[in-house]
Amino acid sequence: MKTHVQSKDWGLGLAGPLIIAGPCSAETPEQIEKICLEMKAQEMIPKVFRAGIWKPRTRPGSFEGIGEEGLPWMEIVRHHLNIPITTEVGNAAHVELALKHNIDILWVGARTTVNPFAVQEIAEALRGTDIPVMVKNPMNPDLQLWIGALERFHAVGITKLAAIHRGFSDSYDKKFRNKPNWSMPIHLKREWKGMEVVNDPSHIVGKREGLLETAQRAINFGLDGLMIETHHNPDKAWSDAAQQITPAALKALLAAIDFKETNGVENPDERLNDLRKAVDHMDDQLLDLLQERFSIIEQIGAYKREHNLTVFQSDRWKYVMDSRTQKGIEKNLGEKFMKELLYCIHEESVKRQEKQLREASVSKASQA
Ligand SMILES: C=C(O[C@@H]1C=C(C(=O)O)C=C[C@H]1O)C(=O)O
Numbered sequence: 001m002k003t004h005v006q007s008k009d010w011g012l013g014l015a016g017p018l019i020i021a022g023p024c025s026a027e028t029p030e031q032i033e034k035i036c037l038e039m040k041a042q043e044m045i046p047k048v049f050r051a052g053i054w055k056p057r058t059r060p061g062s063f064e065g066i067g068e069e070g071l072p073w074m075e076i077v078r079h080h081l082n083i084p085i086t087t088e089v090g091n092a093a094h095v096e097l098a099l100k101h102n103i104d105i106l107w108v109g110a111r112t113t114v115n116p117f118a119v120q121e122i123a124e125a126l127r128g129t130d131i132p133v134m135v136k137n138p139m140n141p142d143l144q145l146w147i148g149a150l151e152r153f154h155a156v157g158i159t160k161l162a163a164i165h166r167g168f169s170d171s172y173d174k175k176f177r178n179k180p181n182w183s184m185p186i187h188l189k190r191e192w193k194g195m196e197v198v199n200d201p202s203h204i205v206g207k208r209e210g211l212l213e214t215a216q217r218a219i220n221f222g223l224d225g226l227m228i229e230t231h232h233n234p235d236k237a238w239s240d241a242a243q244q245i246t247p248a249a250l251k252a253l254l255a256a257i258d259f260k261e262t263n264g265v266e267n268p269d270e271r272l273n274d275l276r277k278a279v280d281h282m283d284d285q286l287l288d289l290l291q292e293r294f295s296i297i298e299q300i301g302a303y304k305r306e307h308n309l310t311v312f313q314s315d316r317w318k319y320v321m322d323s324r325t326q327k328g329i330e331k332n333l334g335e336k337f338m339k340e341l342l343y344c345i346h347e348e349s350v351k352r353q354e355k356q357l358r359e360a361s362v363s364k365a366s367q368a
Pocket residue numbers: 297300311312313314316317320345346349350353
């Protein structure tokens with residue numbers, strides 16, 4: 001297991017849910033100051049201040065970030081709020097400048113995470129430093145690519161690591177700017193134990209309405225913090241105006257969230273223990289039933305081999321799918337869940353039968 005350092009031990013005074021807020025882009029020193037003063041006035045000081053300096057935009061012509069000129073403005077944040085600052089880096093030159101201006105935490109954006117060459121270049125530029133790095137998920141829901149990017153930083157000695165779930169590009173989805181995929185951070189946390197995942201509802205939702213719902217879901221799923229774009233005058237923001245909120249709105253949003261205990265229960269009481277024992281028992285029964293089903297599937301496989309039938313039988317499969325899905329819906333199991341479950345079982349069935357056919361043809365060939 002790869003060892004890494006969690007945010008509470010980054011030496012930046014971070015504890016509890018990682019609340020990161022600040023504008024999409026640094027625009028002017030006045031803008032940075034106004035946001036800081038408004039955060040102060042609202043008593044809404046985040047744990048970390050974010051500000052985009054370099055902005056990867058879909059098409060040229062829109063504001064692509066103020067660039068190097070904006071880095072000294074981060075002193076304004078230090079002066080007023082005295083909290084760590086994070087910005088996005090997309091190449092080695094960005095890294096060099098961010099380090100020169102004492103940025104505390106770097107993040108890698110979704111458009112960079114997709115490209116192993118770019119991630120490697122950034123990682124090489126960080127070799128020998130121990131600055132914390134947060135890696136946003138790639139644009140496409142590819143868990144290995146996300147983990148791979150974290151591994152590239154780990155391999156050059158960056159141990160202070162976290163991930164950010166900002167949703168996935170889906171041009172068919174109308175509800176979200178970037179559709180959330182809640183199983184992805186859970187799989188990431190399962191594969192890399194203790195990896196914190198911050199949620200970025202601003203980029204998931206793409207507008208102000210619905211931020212709370214998405215942020216609450218992230219907390220319910222056990223994510224470790226929130227990165228929310230905050231601007232003193234969101235409508236006038238130079239980038240992502242539709243999704244930014246005021247410090248006052250951020251305060252209200254955070255107050256409305258029901259934060260959960262992510263660390264689980266240290267000493268579960270009798271009630272939870274009994275319920276979990278019941279689940280253990282049922283899972284055993286489910287596994288026994290699955291084992292039995294696959295043993296019958298293999299008997300059908302043997303029959304197919306004797307009668308020269310193909311493994312996949314579309315009429316039978318359609319009947320199995322439709323009848324079980326209907327029954328599942330009646331039992332309140334949900335159509336999507338039923339379909340995914342049945343696809344998964346069917347895939348295993350046909351794999352097993354195909355293996356039987358393959359083995360039969362190998363033994364036939366060796367007898368010939
Ligand atoms: C078991 C069979 O083989 C395949 C697997 C099925 C299943 O898992 O239920 C259904 C149809 C076939 O595609 C069969 O033909 O009955």
